[in-house]
Amino acid sequence: MILLTGATGRVGRATASALLNAGLSFRVLVRDPAKLTLTDSRIEVITGDLGETQSVQRALEGIERALIVMGNHPDQAVIERQFATLAREAGVAHVVKISSMEASADASAVLPRNHYETEQHIAASGMDWTFLRPNFYMQNMLMYAESIKRTGSFALPLGAALTAMIDTQDVGDVAAAVLSGDGHEGKIYELTGPDLMSFHEVARRLADVIGHNVCYVEQAPEEFRDTLERFIASRWQLDAVCELFAEIAAGSLAYRTGSVHQLLGRAPANIESFAQRYAAIFGGDSG
Numbered sequence: 001m002i003l004l005t006g007a008t009g010r011v012g013r014a015t016a017s018a019l020l021n022a023g024l025s026f027r028v029l030v031r032d033p034a035k036l037t038l039t040d041s042r043i044e045v046i047t048g049d050l051g052e053t054q055s056v057q058r059a060l061e062g063i064e065r066a067l068i069v070m071g072n073h074p075d076q077a078v079i080e081r082q083f084a085t086l087a088r089e090a091g092v093a094h095v096v097k098i099s100s101m102e103a104s105a106d107a108s109a110v111l112p113r114n115h116y117e118t119e120q121h122i123a124a125s126g127m128d129w130t131f132l133r134p135n136f137y138m139q140n141m142l143m144y145a146e147s148i149k150r151t152g153s154f155a156l157p158l159g160a161a162l163t164a165m166i167d168t169q170d171v172g173d174v175a176a177a178v179l180s181g182d183g184h185e186g187k188i189y190e191l192t193g194p195d196l197m198s199f200h201e202v203a204r205r206l207a208d209v210i211g212h213n214v215c216y217v218e219q220a221p222e223e224f225r226d227t228l229e230r231f232i233a234s235r236w237q238l239d240a241v242c243e244l245f246a247e248i249a250a251g252s253l254a255y256r257t258g259s260v261h262q263l264l265g266r267a268p269a270n271i272e273s274f275a276q277r278y279a280a281i282f283g284g285d286s287g
Contacts (some may be wrong), residue, residue, distance in 0.1 A: 001062050002026040002179050005050055005094075006069035010033040010139055011098055014172020015067060015179070016043065024180055027061040042140045053077045053086065060090035065179050069098035077114040081121045094128040094185065096178050098171070101133040101190050102244075102252050112197070118132070128185040129185040130178050135192040135253055136165040138274040140227055141202070142281065148214055149283030155217035157224035157242075158249045164192035164256035165202070167269040174263050192256040193268050202271060209275035209282025221246060 006012030007028040016038050019026050025042040031049050043132065048055020050070060060066070066087055080097070087095055099119055102112035115133075122129045144154035170192055178184045197205070203216040221225075225242050229234050232238045260268040275282065 001064055003059055003063040003066040004028045004069075004096075005067060007073075008032070008037075009071060010137070010168040011069050011134075011171050011175065012038065012043045012067070013174040014169045016172075017169075018173045018176030019180065022150065022176060022180060023284075024176075027059065027063065029055065050083060051075065051081070056083055056086050057090065060087055060092060063087070063092050065094045065096070065225065066092050066177055067096045067098070067179060069175075072111055072237065072240060074234065074280050077118050080118045084125055084127075086127045087235070087269075088127050089120050092127060094130070094280065095122055095125075095181075096130045096132065096184075097122060098175065099131045099133045101135050101192070102247060103131075103133055106277070110223040110240050111244050130184045130186075130189045132175060132178070133188060133190045134166050134168075134171045135190075135256075136163045136248065137171075138165045138167045138193070138269075138271060141206075141274075142144065142163075142278065145278070145281045145283075148210075149281075152213045153215040153217055154203070155224070155227075156199060156223040157219045157245055160198050160200070161249050161251060162196050162198055162254040163248065164194070164196045164253070165271070166191055166193040166260070167274050170260050170264070174260060177263055182215075189259045189263065190257045191259050193260075194270050196256050197271070205271045209272050210276050210279050210281065210282045212281075218241060221249075233274065249252045 027044040103115035207214040
């Protein structure tokens with residue numbers, strides 16, 4: 001039996017969809033079942049909090065493989081490591097963790113450093129493991145959809161940095177393939193999209209699909225922080241995001257890999273297919 005955490009988020013939901021498409025049954029641990037958009041008799045739902053020991057223990061009963069994925073949070077490292085420890089105690093054989101392409105022994109930003117240290121905790125547990133390290137998500141652009149729709153522009157403090165951004169559906173498809181397949185033990189897969197692009201190119205390619213002009217504005221880091229501060233109450237979250245974006249601006253994501261093609265036997269989705277899927281949200285014509 002497979003257990004998914006984060007099934008109401010983009011990557012977890014994509015993983016669940018891929019498992020269903022493969023004809024597999026699985027269990028999910030969710031805090032609010034009403035947010036679980038997939039309904040299928042093959043999904044066993046356990047209601048509980050990822051940070052609550054009894055909920056996790058109940059969800060892990062009889063589980064052989066588990067996916068760890070959660071959003072950025074001050075307690076993310078503690079919660080994920082506790083989950084891994086409980087998984088080992090429950091007899092889970094294989095843990096798959098959604099990490100970060102920037103996770104490394106010399107990571108300085110708090111988010112990738114936490115991911116790396118959690119990876120090390122899992123690796124030392126004695127369980128089999130696989131770490132998936134995705135690039136910048138294409139779905140992050142949805143945060144700027146209203147600005148693109150209203151003003152034909154979006155602003156980020158990333159300068160001329162390059163990134164091979166990836167569709168979260170591809171990350172979910174890879175996670176499902178690893179959870180349901182063999183030969184992935186002890187592997188780290190860096191996941192990228194097919195094209196290394198500046199955000200100026202991202203804007204041009206979005207515009208070609210949605211049918212109206214899109215301009216990328218190279219925002220000053222201080223202005224970005226001031227803008228973000230109006231929407232993020234947590235000082236920890238604000239500092240972590242700004243720190244991470246500074247590393248991206250410095251080139252931390254400026255490479256691509258062939259891992260998605262290797263694992264799925266097909267090319268990863270490009271920015272055009274993403275834009276077509278969300279064209280209406282960006283103010284374009286989805287037809």
